[in-house]
Amino acid sequence: xxxxxxxxxxxxxxxxxxxxxxxxxxxxxxxxxxxxxxxxxxxxxxxxxxxxxxxxxxxxxxxxxxxxxxxxxxxxxxxxxxxxxxxxxxxxxxxxxxxxxxxxxxxxxxxxxxxxxxxxxxxxxxxxxxxxxxxxxxxxxxxxxxxxxxxxxxxxxxxxxxxxxxxxxxxxxxxxxxxxxxxxxxxxxxxxxxxxxxxxxxxxxxxxxxxxxxxxxxxxxxxxxxxxxxxxxxxxxxxxxxxxxxxxxxxxxxxxxxxxxxxxxxxxxxxxxxxxxxxxxxxxxxxxxxxxxxxxxxxxxxxxxxxxxxxxxxxxxxxxxxxxxxxxxxxxxxxxxxxxxxxxxxxxxxxxxxxxxxxxxxxxxxxxxxxxxxxxxxxxxxxxxxxxxxxxxxxxxxxxxxxxxxxxxxxxxxxxxxxxxxxxxxxxxxxxxxxxxxxxxxxxxxxxxxxxxxxxxxxxxxxxxxxxxxxxxxxxxxxxxxxxxxxxxxxxxxxxxxxxxxxxxxxxxxxxxxxxxxxxxxxxxx
Amino acid sequence: xxxxxxxxxxxxxxxxxxxxxxxxxxxxxxxxxxxxxxxxxxxxxxxxxxxxxxxxxxxxxxxxxxxxxxxxxxxxxxxxxxxxxxxxxxxxxxxxxxxxxxxxxxxxxxxxxxxxxxxxxxxxxxxxxxxxxxxxxxxxxxxxxxxxxxxxxxxxxxxxxxxxxxxxxxxxxxxxxxxxxxxxxxxxxxxxxxxxxxxxxxxxxxxxxxxxxxxxxxxxxxxxxxxxxxxxxxxxxxxxxxxxxxxxxxxxxxxxxxxxxxxxxxxxxxxxxxxxxxxxxxxxxxxxxxxxxxxxxxxxxxxxxxxxxxxxxxxxxxxxxxxxxxxxxxxxxxxxxxxxxxxxxxxxxxxxxxxxxxxxxxxxxxxxxxxxxxxxxxxxxxxxxxxxxxxxxxxxxxxxxxxxxxxx
Numbered sequence: 001x002x003x004x005x006x007x008x009x010x011x012x013x014x015x016x017x018x019x020x021x022x023x024x025x026x027x028x029x030x031x032x033x034x035x036x037x038x039x040x041x042x043x044x045x046x047x048x049x050x051x052x053x054x055x056x057x058x059x060x061x062x063x064x065x066x067x068x069x070x071x072x073x074x075x076x077x078x079x080x081x082x083x084x085x086x087x088x089x090x091x092x093x094x095x096x097x098x099x100x101x102x103x104x105x106x107x108x109x110x111x112x113x114x115x116x117x118x119x120x121x122x123x124x125x126x127x128x129x130x131x132x133x134x135x136x137x138x139x140x141x142x143x144x145x146x147x148x149x150x151x152x153x154x155x156x157x158x159x160x161x162x163x164x165x166x167x168x169x170x171x172x173x174x175x176x177x178x179x180x181x182x183x184x185x186x187x188x189x190x191x192x193x194x195x196x197x198x199x200x201x202x203x204x205x206x207x208x209x210x211x212x213x214x215x216x217x218x219x220x221x222x223x224x225x226x227x228x229x230x231x232x233x234x235x236x237x238x239x240x241x242x243x244x245x246x247x248x249x250x251x252x253x254x255x256x257x258x259x260x261x262x263x264x265x266x267x268x269x270x271x272x273x274x275x276x277x278x279x280x281x282x283x284x285x286x287x288x289x290x291x292x293x294x295x296x297x298x299x300x301x302x303x304x305x306x307x308x309x310x311x312x313x314x315x316x317x318x319x320x321x322x323x324x325x326x327x328x329x330x331x332x333x334x335x336x337x338x339x340x341x342x343x344x345x346x347x348x349x350x351x352x353x354x355x356x357x358x359x360x361x362x363x364x365x366x367x368x369x370x371x372x373x374x375x376x377x378x379x380x381x382x383x384x385x386x387x388x389x390x391x392x393x394x395x396x397x398x399x400x401x402x403x404x405x406x407x408x409x410x411x412x413x414x415x416x417x418x419x420x421x422x423x424x425x426x427x428x429x430x431x432x433x434x435x436x437x438x439x440x441x442x443x444x445x446x447x448x449x450x451x452x453x454x455x456x457x458x459x460x461x462x463x464x465x466x467x468x469x470x471x472x473x474x475x476x477x478x479x480x481x482x483x484x485x486x487x488x489x490x491x492x493x494x495x496x497x498x499x500x501x502x503x504x505x506x507x508x509x510x511x512x513x514x515x516x517x518x519x520x521x522x523x524x525x526x
Numbered sequence: 527x528x529x530x531x532x533x534x535x536x537x538x539x540x541x542x543x544x545x546x547x548x549x550x551x552x553x554x555x556x557x558x559x560x561x562x563x564x565x566x567x568x569x570x571x572x573x574x575x576x577x578x579x580x581x582x583x584x585x586x587x588x589x590x591x592x593x594x595x596x597x598x599x600x601x602x603x604x605x606x607x608x609x610x611x612x613x614x615x616x617x618x619x620x621x622x623x624x625x626x627x628x629x630x631x632x633x634x635x636x637x638x639x640x641x642x643x644x645x646x647x648x649x650x651x652x653x654x655x656x657x658x659x660x661x662x663x664x665x666x667x668x669x670x671x672x673x674x675x676x677x678x679x680x681x682x683x684x685x686x687x688x689x690x691x692x693x694x695x696x697x698x699x700x701x702x703x704x705x706x707x708x709x710x711x712x713x714x715x716x717x718x719x720x721x722x723x724x725x726x727x728x729x730x731x732x733x734x735x736x737x738x739x740x741x742x743x744x745x746x747x748x749x750x751x752x753x754x755x756x757x758x759x760x761x762x763x764x765x766x767x768x769x770x771x772x773x774x775x776x777x778x779x780x781x782x783x784x785x786x787x788x789x790x791x792x793x794x795x796x797x798x799x800x801x802x803x804x805x806x807x808x809x810x811x812x813x814x815x816x817x818x819x820x821x822x823x824x825x826x827x828x829x830x831x832x833x834x835x836x837x838x839x840x841x842x843x844x845x846x847x848x849x850x851x852x853x854x855x856x857x858x859x860x861x862x863x864x865x866x867x868x869x870x871x872x873x874x875x876x877x878x879x880x881x882x883x884x885x886x887x888x889x890x891x892x893x894x895x896x897x898x899x900x901x902x903x904x905x906x907x908x909x910x911x912x913x914x915x916x917x918x919x920x921x922x923x924x925x926x927x928x929x930x931x932x933x934x
Contacts, residue, residue, distance in 0.1 A: 025589065025590025025591060026590055027586050027587050027590050027591065027593065028591075028592050028593065029586075029592070029593035029594075029598060029659055030595065031598075031657075031658070031659055031660055031661035032660070032661035032662075032663050033661045033662050033663075034661075034662060034663060034666075034720075034723075034724030035662075035724065035727070036724070036725045036726060036727065036795065036796050036797035037797055037798065038797045038798050038799075038800065038803065039725070039796045039797030039798070039799070040797070040798075040799045040800045040801075042800075398804075400803050400804070402803075514800075515725060515797065516797065517724065517725055517797070522661070524658075526587075
């Protein structure tokens with residue numbers, strides 16, 4: 001009986017141990033996938049007619065470019081200071097009895113804007129508000145009309161009527177107004193039109209038309225507080241004073257950050273550095289520095305015989321939409337200075353030192369400086385030359401953040417290859433390498449391409465390059481697939497060389513069509 | 527490895543064999559006409575069955591190992607437009623008391639039972655299998671259909687108690703269901719079309735998935751009934767016996783705070799543009815275009831309940847040969863009604879064996895075999911519902927059954 005019991009217990013225990021002790025091996029399988037990864041085209045024609053490139057009659061490209069290096073914010077040029085005007089009005093006789101609806105004050109006053117050496121005759125408000133506070137010391141309501149006689153919009157003088165409750169001298173009735181001044185032109189020449197920086201204000205006060213007769217003395221003060229704040233102007237006439245704009249700007253061309261080696265050769269350069277004055281005021285411009293620094297920290301300063309000199313800039317001509325800015329041009333070509341080496345330095349950082357002085361000789365316009373809404377003060381770069389660029393091992397490198405998540409225990413890349421198919425009509429060939437980088441951007445694995453992009457050859461009539469098709473393969477062996485687990489970035493390095501180094505013409509059909517696909521063996525494990 | 531396989535095989539047999547104690551639900555169900563005293567029984571079964579996955583393939587999932595390209599291709603070739611697959615593991619124990627609990631019903635007593643169950647059911651297209659195990663190269667220039675692909679996996683504990691009739695062996699228990707894992711996915715509409723060289727993929731997919739992801743050990747709560755009723759019939763002297771109606775896990779449970787994911791996308795993809803990669807927003811904008819939404823929600827789920835109705839055999843019969851037959855269902859949409867019929871042979875008082883054929887369920891025809899041995903106190907049964915599947919790699923399922931009972 002006892003033996004039977006033991007057998008039963010051992011049997012149950014054996015089943016339990018088997019059940020708990022069993023652990024299955026992983027089940028693995030692979031599947032083959034072909035997937036598109038990148039499909040894109042780089043077309044030169046996308047840059048034609050967008051003020052970068054144009055096409056010559058022989059289908060070659062012309063670099064016809066206008067780029068603004070910087071543009072000075074002219075809202076700072078003439079700035080109406082925040083102004084508060086407090087005025088009081090009273091009757092001109094000792095006392096009076098006011099019947100209902102009787103106008104008993106009608107006075108104009110002039111107020112000075114506190115400019116420094118600026119004398120303005122006229123200005124237009126682009127944006128801004130006026131805040132008005134009125135105090136009424138008599139016991140009945142008063143009807144106040146505030147006018148600014150020189151402030152006009154669409155032929156209408158600025159005017160507003162407000163009824164203010166009655167009060168006492170100690171505790172006057174108060175009315176507050178906030179009114180928009182945008183689009184109003186201010187005539188600052190005063191009542192007689194021969195002064196400047198003046199703002200006229202007029203107030204009429206009428207007793208309550210429906211109120212009782214009320215007594216008033218010349219001790220009752222009707223006060224007005226006018227506050228002008230944050231007024232921006234887009235038109236001004238007068239003398240703007242002597243103003244100096246001066247700075248050294250750093251311009252970063254991120255497009256060229258990818259260059260890490262090699263050289264280019266450019267031919268037939270023609271480039272203008274232009275200082276533009278869109279203000280009707282005399283000025284002087286000076287370029288003190290224009291230098292380029294490349295990936296290798298090599299700096300080349302551009303030379304010009306007039307750099308460092310203060311050169312006169314005439315006032316702009318005509319007015320409003322017909323305004324014609326004056327220009328100060330620093331011209332460069334292959335034969336002047338060192339433009340070729342400046343360009344071939346392939347700088348990604350440029351420093352420009354400049355100064356522009358308005359009215360260097362004082363009020364020579366007799367108070368007739370004019371700023372229009374379309375006035376600009378800027379420095380431009382203009383080019384007009386054939387695009388003849390040779391490349392000699394020009395190496396571009398860029399890094400993309402990609403997490404392949406190849407540490408996935410369920411599914412991961414075991415091996416495969418990336419196939420890059422290209423159709424090229426650029427006169428440049430390229431060798432391409434991929435680098436797998438970890439999160440610290442350290443190289444885990446270098447994958448060199450089998451094959452390369454060949455430069456395109458010209459057609460018989462020398463009007464285009466013939467498309468050439470290539471296929472490159474990047475083998476992802478098991479070691480590379482293993483590295484994908486830690487890969488957080490992929491760095492692509494392409495080394496470009498042209499068939500010709502000199503006078504290497506690029507035609508309007510230049511394009512590079514890319515199709516990157518993956519032929520991958522995916523391993524699943526469960 | 528060999529030892530491991532032996533161990534797995536023994537485990538299968540150990541867990542899935544069956545004996546002659548009432549309440550079992552796998553073939554054959556044996557009816558013991560003696561009055562029961564205290565009784566402890568352990569029952570287990572595991573099966574895997576499909577319409578298109580042969581055993582050479584499915585054993586890689588049971589025992590582990592490498593599915594090579596040749597096996598993947600061959601199995602892919604065996605798939606039909608529509609395929610089913612399922613597997614289940616059931617391990618349970620119960621105690622039946624002999625104490626009378628109602629004076630008016632002297633044969634009624636109480637019982638308790640506990641079980642751990644796993645159940646998976648799935649349906650899929652041959653194209654879905656191809657994409658999973660072969661890749662997309664067979665579909666270049668064609669469409670791979672992903673429609674009507676679904677799968678569901680439940681893993682839960684069942685603990686409960688109730689009453690049983692010591693004479694008829696009928697019983698009824700009410701059980702608490704404690705789900706441990708739950709996963710369900712459906713692709714309602716879907717397909718992937720590949721260009722001739724694979725440089726363009728057109729994807730259309732509308733589907734949803736629900737995954738129990740609560741931090742709690744039990745992912746929800748539910749209730750279910752287990753029952754078994756034995757009804758004698760006597761149409762003639764030549765044909766009489768017992769009709770057995772068995773139900774297990776007839777109920778439902780609530781899954782708490784499950785991840786609910788829906789996708790509704792129609793996307794044509796031929797590669798990223800360079801600007802997408804330069805701006806590092808290619809993958810994120812591609813994901814956005816798939817309209818994937820993830821929410822947390824609770825859901826009410828009907829259990830994969832077991833139902834079986836059929837004529838059973840009696841252990842105390844004077845007949846050496848007895849027939850048994852019936853029909854079985856699981857309460858899910860993938861399982862097809864399984865019909866079965868077999869012969870039970872009892873040459874000795876303590877030993878019996880038999881065989882049966884069945885058709886339906888998660889696959890097609892299967893042939894089963896079993897053997898029972900019983901003493902006065904111990905009952906041991908071993909068997910399989912898929913005899914050919916146990917020995918042949920070209921069959922489409924596995925099955926093993928064990929049942930041990932100890933009459934105290």
